[in-house]
Amino acid sequence: MTDDLFSTPEARAAQLREEIQHHNDLYYQKAAPEISDREFDALLAELVELEERYPDLRTPDSPTQRPGGAPQQGFTTVTHALPMLSIQNTYNAEELREWDARNRKSLGLGAGDTIEYVVELKIDGVAVNLRYEDGRFVLGATRGDGRQGDDITRNLRTIADIPGRIDVPGAARVLEVRGEVYFQRADFEALNEKRAAAGDEPFANPRNTAAGTLKLLDPSTVAARPLRMFAYAVGESDYPLPATHFEFLDALDALGFAVNKERRLCASIDEVIACTDEWEEKRRALPYDTDGLVVKVNRRDWQAELGATAKAPRALVAYKFSAEQGQSRLSAVEWNVGRTGVVTPVAIMEPVRLAGTTVRRATLHNMDELEYLGVRVGDSVLVEKGGDIIPKVVRVVESLRTGEETEIAVPAECPSCGSVLERKPLDPDEIERRHREIARREEKDDLDERTRFRLTRTLEPHLVCANAACPAQVIERIRHFAARNAMDIDGLAEKTIEKLTDAGLVTTIADLYALRKDALLELEGFKEKSAQNLIDGIEASKTRSLARFLFGLGIRHVGETGARDIARAFGTLDAVLAADAAALTNVDGVGDVVAASIVEFLAHPENRALIARLRELGVEPPPDESAAEREAHRDETFDGRIFVLTGELDAMTRTEAKAEIEKRGGKVTGSVSKKTGVVVAGENAGSKLAKARELGVETWDEAQFLAALERRLA
Ligand code: IVH
Numbered sequence: 001m002t003d004d005l006f007s008t009p010e011a012r013a014a015q016l017r018e019e020i021q022h023h024n025d026l027y028y029q030k031a032a033p034e035i036s037d038r039e040f041d042a043l044l045a046e047l048v049e050l051e052e053r054y055p056d057l058r059t060p061d062s063p064t065q066r067p068g069g070a071p072q073q074g075f076t077t078v079t080h081a082l083p084m085l086s087i088q089n090t091y092n093a094e095e096l097r098e099w100d101a102r103n104r105k106s107l108g109l110g111a112g113d114t115i116e117y118v119v120e121l122k123i124d125g126v127a128v129n130l131r132y133e134d135g136r137f138v139l140g141a142t143r144g145d146g147r148q149g150d151d152i153t154r155n156l157r158t159i160a161d162i163p164g165r166i167d168v169p170g171a172a173r174v175l176e177v178r179g180e181v182y183f184q185r186a187d188f189e190a191l192n193e194k195r196a197a198a199g200d201e202p203f204a205n206p207r208n209t210a211a212g213t214l215k216l217l218d219p220s221t222v223a224a225r226p227l228r229m230f231a232y233a234v235g236e237s238d239y240p241l242p243a244t245h246f247e248f249l250d251a252l253d254a255l256g257f258a259v260n261k262e263r264r265l266c267a268s269i270d271e272v273i274a275c276t277d278e279w280e281e282k283r284r285a286l287p288y289d290t291d292g293l294v295v296k297v298n299r300r301d302w303q304a305e306l307g308a309t310a311k312a313p314r315a316l317v318a319y320k321f322s323a324e325q326g327q328s329r330l331s332a333v334e335w336n337v338g339r340t341g342v343v344t345p346v347a348i349m350e351p352v353r354l355a356g357t358t359v360r361r362a363t364l365h366n367m368d369e370l371e372y373l374g375v376r377v378g379d380s381v382l383v384e385k386g387g388d389i390i391p392k393v394v395r396v397v398e399s400l401r402t403g404e405e406t407e408i409a410v411p412a413e414c415p416s417c418g419s420v421l422e423r424k425p426l427d428p429d430e431i432e433r434r435h436r437e438i439a440r441r442e443e444k445d446d447l448d449e450r451t452r453f454r455l456t457r458t459l460e461p462h463l464v465c466a467n468a469a470c471p472a473q474v475i476e477r478i479r480h481f482a483a484r485n486a487m488d489i490d491g492l493a494e495k496t497i498e499k500l501t502d503a504g505l506v507t508t509i510a511d512l513y514a515l516r517k518d519a520l521l522e523l524e525g526f527k528e529k530s531a532q533n534l535i536d537g538i539e540a541s542k543t544r545s546l547a548r549f550l551f552g553l554g555i556r557h558v559g560e561t562g563a564r565d566i567a568r569a570f571g572t573l574d575a576v577l578a579a580d581a582a583a584l585t586n587v588d589g590v591g592d593v594v595a596a597s598i599v600e601f602l603a604h605p606e607n608r609a610l611i612a613r614l615r616e617l618g619v620e621p622p623p624d625e626s627a628a629e630r631e632a633h634r635d636e637t638f639d640g641r642i643f644v645l646t647g648e649l650d651a652m653t654r655t656e657a658k659a660e661i662e663k664r665g666g667k668v669t670g671s672v673s674k675k676t677g678v679v680v681a682g683e684n685a686g687s688k689l690a691k692a693r694e695l696g697v698e699t700w701d702e703a704q705f706l707a708a709l710e711r712r713l714a
Contacts, residue, residue, distance in 0.1 A: 014591035075150035081236035100269035125182030158223035176235030231257035339476035376405035414465040416472030486552035490537030513617035571627030639665030641677030647685030
């Protein structure tokens with residue numbers, strides 16, 4: 001990232017959006033976050049603030065307006081009847097008190113009044129929505145992007161904690177129960193022991209394994225793994241529910257769901273805070289992983305009154321436990337060359353146990369961080385690991401210095417190719433922007449030492465190897481291209497890539513498609529079968545989706561989500577190749593930085609030539625079906641118009657109606673405004689219909705709506 005792109009608020013907002021999108025993607029799609037929740041929140045907070053200062057910068061698809069993640073491929077996508085929102089995070093007593101104060105103000109409570117809260121454990125698992133119709137479990141879905149998730153009903157049916165049938169009181173029909181699927185630590189370890197015995201790689205941690213297991217296509221494999229679930233919330237429901245959340249949890253228990261026993265009713269925020277202190281320690285003795293507590297307003301009518309922002313309900317917050325820290329000694333620093341040439345310092349340490357794993361390596365991020373920490377080889381360091389994030393060095397324990405420590409030798413040359421490493425001076429505009437940022441933060445008394453340090457640098461934070469032919473970069477690019485979430489080339493492990501590049505058989509991703517079996521057989525370690533497997537794996541990748549192909553190219557700032565958005569919008573590779581910056585930024589979810597990066601990538605003749613050669617060798621991503629499908633369904637009566645559904649429809653549910661509208665290119669929102677195109681009013685429509693008439697918005701009754709749908713269906 002060249003920092004001159006940050007010189008305007010627009011560019012900074014775009015940059016933040018892309019970073020947030022990227023981390024959302026890692027968190028929700030790959031279940032492999034790279035930064036802590038706290039760091040993520042800091043990015044999000046900066047964007048929120050920027051958007052508040054410059055409201056014009058706010059886009060409807062900004063991550064401040066929706067929770068992260070988008071549905072995965074391989075399962076049917078389902079639209080949640082009620083969105084599955086995120087939770088706001090808090091990190092200390094002060095933030096909890098601020099939240100309580102906001103709640104009391106919104107509810108119009110006096111100084112002497114208190115709010116009752118329920119404190120629950122925040123289970124570190126995977127959120128699911130279970131739909132019961134007439135007492136039968138009919139649909140189970142992942143959270144996905146909060147609006148749409150994957151239908152994983154068959155996998156969820158294998159979990160003993162999930163009842164297949166529940167009691168139906170009176171005339172009720174629908175109850176949606178939400179909860180967290182997780183592994184107990186002992187079960188997870190037993191699973192890993194079995195894998196080790198069978199010669200399989202062990203799984204990294206319970207949460208990611210639970211997420212991965214729910215996405216398996218074969219339910220019998222899921223059934224063999226002892227997943228569990230705790231129920232803690234309600235989605236759509238016409239059940240007569242109790243007046244308080246605490247009683248609701250009891251009701252779930254009575255219906256046969258597993259509800260966590262460690263729930264507590266607190267009379268005030270003071271009791272909640274006492275509870276958080278208690279759990280900081282006690283949580284380590286629990287048989288499953290937690291990453292905090294969830295605090296909920298007990299009265300359900302108050303919950304409703306407090307409402308929600310676009311992202312999260314106001315009546316609940318998460319309280320995140322502090323990250324686990326450990327102490328170790330830095331024995332060396334390794335320099336890693338990434339696929340874009342960025343060189344990252346990695347701390348090699350004496351092994352230390354942290355959050356259930358043994359840590360030997362931790363990131364030192366970049367030169368700025370290295371200088372800020374002032375770390376030397378031989379130093380005692382504090383290492384932090386929250387959840388499953390890459391551990392990082394947070395501080396040097398200076399009191400333990402002996403005088404024997406030595407300065408870290410910063411390489412002048414690339415450890416892989418020997419090219420002179422560059423660390424460019426920052427653009428003067430960027431330095432100027434940072435000065436303004438310092439002034440602004442000082443004024444708000446919001447400038448910690450680390451941020452000040454970062455903002456006063458005059459050099460780019462990263463060392464860079466500018467040699468595109470650098471073997472380390474070549475290997476990283478191929479690894480990225482072949483990865484599971486990109487072209488998914490079976491049999492192309494990192495070691496194999498090294499063999500191929502060392503032998504000079506492969507220097508670009510296109511060379512993979514020119515590989516011949518006899519050449520492989522001459523390499524050490526290849527036998528008839530392994531060579532054939534690799535050739536087959538490469539062959540099979542030729543028709544991977546356009547989204548995977550675009551992601552696999554490794555264009556800076558183009559993550560999985562961005563690639564998917566672009567593939568859906570343009571449909572074919574040729575259309576993407578012909579797109580200019582304006583067309584790219586037109587795509588929902590693609591900002592200026594991503595667009596500029598793609599344009600720059602495609603402006604290089606060698607990149608165009610690379611794509612041409614890939615195609616000559618038979619790589620041809622098929623047209624993106626969702627684009628074709630949308631085109632086939634696009635309907636002028638609906639396309640680009642905003643619809644509001646109100647009242648009851650006879651022929652279909654709201655969810656179905658919404659899907660039909662969206663299929664035809666329309667949008668559905670909840671409230672009527674001047675921007676509304678059409679209000680579809682079923683039986684017993686009320687205030688929304690009145691408002692539409694008042695504003696002169698077009699209204700349809702159900703028959704007109706059905707006729708409009710039919711026109712296209714016929
Ligand atoms: S209530 C608006 N209760 O934490 C979301 N969530 O970081 C309502 N989680 O998406 C959820 N334990 O997956 C709730 N006792 C609990 C929870 C819990 C874990 C998860 C849930 C949510 C995530 C937010």
